[in-house]
Amino acid sequence: MNPLLQHLVEITGHRDHARLEISVISALHQLGNVKEVRALEVVTIGEETFVRPKAWINDGALQSIEDPQHAEIPRLPLLAYPALAACIADKSAGREERSASGEYELWLPVWLQEKVVACLEIRNDQAFGQDTLNVIHGIFHVYRNYQSLLDYSERDALTGLFNRKTFDAEFSRPGHSPNTPGAHAATDEDSPRHWLAVVDIDHFKQVNDRFGHLYGDEVLILMANLLRASFRAQDRIFRFGGEEFVILLRSATLATARQIFNRFRQTVEHHDFPQVGRVTVSLGFVSTHEGSAVEILGHADQALYYAKEHGRNQVCHYHELISTGQLKKQTQDHAEVELF
Structure with missing residues (x-):
């Protein structure tokens, strides 16, 4: 099977967010040929918005906040992620920039009902080529649409909590x-x-x-x-x-x-x-x-x-x-x- 199709089968074969995110970052890491990928959780509590990594690839190994050793990773204020904050302020579909360390960053927020609920953070040592961006955006759109379907079936409509x-x-x-x-x-x-x-x-x-x-x-x-x-x-x-x-x-x-x-x-x-x-x-x-x-x-x-x-x-x-x-x-x- 074509590697891209195989990853799409893997992504859409899950019925919970944790496995979905791990599949997505794995696909982006391999097909996009990028250095680092993280799936971020974005939560608004009261008047403040907080961000915390949910799944990521570290030294080639998949990591998840579901693992006990990572369970205490704290939520940080949105201001700790200025590029994501700018995306949300501008209601943008994405943002590409170069960090102070020289890495190229791509931020892809997931919008649901005019609110950001997650974000993919992708880093690379080299600028993203057009072919790479096409693959990344294609996988991201599948991820976003499938996450929306999961939220609709798994969550309470009023509170956003699981049902x-x-x-x-x-x-x-x-x-x-x-x-x-x-x-x-x-x-x-x-x-x-x-x-x-x-x-x-x-x-x-x-x-x-x-x-x-x-x-x-x-x-x-x-x-x-x-x-x-x-x-x-x-x-x-x-x-x-x-x-x-x-x-x-x-x-x-x-x-x-x-x-x-x-x-x-x-x-x-x-x-x-x-x-x-x-x-x-x-x-x-x-x-x-x-x-x-x-x-x-x-x-x-x-x-x-x-x-x-x-x-x-x-x-x-x-x-x-x-x-x-x-x-x-x-x-x-x-x-x-x-x-x-």
């Missing part, structure tokens, strides 16, 4: 499986493992009734921004509908998970929501080390509603509630369970 359909697929991926071999017992508090949390906005119906659904929608959008800012790149955040969100927190001890979830709760409590004022959330969480997806969701849901029934604006751990007798285990027929 329930994506959660089902994500939870079944290796590393999220609740019955991963070697998983640690729920009582081993010092062992890092994965956690699932269900978040609910307290008294959200009153927000809609008092201020109207437009302000209610704004609260949901701002809540999504706070969630993005509070969790790491390898974590996953979903909107299940209404005012309910789900978080998959990867590789953390119980103490760290509790700290992270409480820090998010406090961030929300101290945030000033325009017109609405103060808003709080309740959160229930559980380890994903055992049980089916339905059982794990059900346990987190039980912890959440315990939090809501006992004062709201708090974080509750399911296994702790069970061990202290504050909550009793409920056995349910999986076929009859309907969450949220």
Whole structure:
């Protein structure tokens, strides 16, 4: 098969962004004969825009922020990327320039609904020839169009967070499986493992009734921004509908998970929501080390509603509630369970 066609088959054969980006930068590196390629994530939180690399090629090796060793790479303000900032300010489809170090740079932002959500950064020691630019732009257009299709099917239209359909697929991926071999017992508090949390906005119906659904929608959008800012790149955040969100927190001890979830709760409590004022959330969480997806969701849901029934604006751990007798285990027929 023609190498270009083979790469296009690889690019369009994936159903998640991480693999899509790795395929794209691999294709650009090989077919475009360029020195360095990076796929950048562009996120707007409140009034500020931040940028972070998601996938790149380093010394010929593919790297991704999905890898644990790169998980702590921070988001930097957009101003740290002046060429990309200029693209966004000019609403430009791309920008080519020479850096202070003498490298030739090509910046290709991905626009979705008049907002930049990603960017490809391509560097080379020599100026980009026309044939090279034609290949690069062709691959970029396939990437942009396919990413748009993935966003449409995977993300919630209002908040831009992943939707329930994506959660089902994500939870079944290796590393999220609740019955991963070697998983640690729920009582081993010092062992890092994965956690699932269900978040609910307290008294959200009153927000809609008092201020109207437009302000209610704004609260949901701002809540999504706070969630993005509070969790790491390898974590996953979903909107299940209404005012309910789900978080998959990867590789953390119980103490760290509790700290992270409480820090998010406090961030929300101290945030000033325009017109609405103060808003709080309740959160229930559980380890994903055992049980089916339905059982794990059900346990987190039980912890959440315990939090809501006992004062709201708090974080509750399911296994702790069970061990202290504050909550009793409920056995349910999986076929009859309907969450949220």
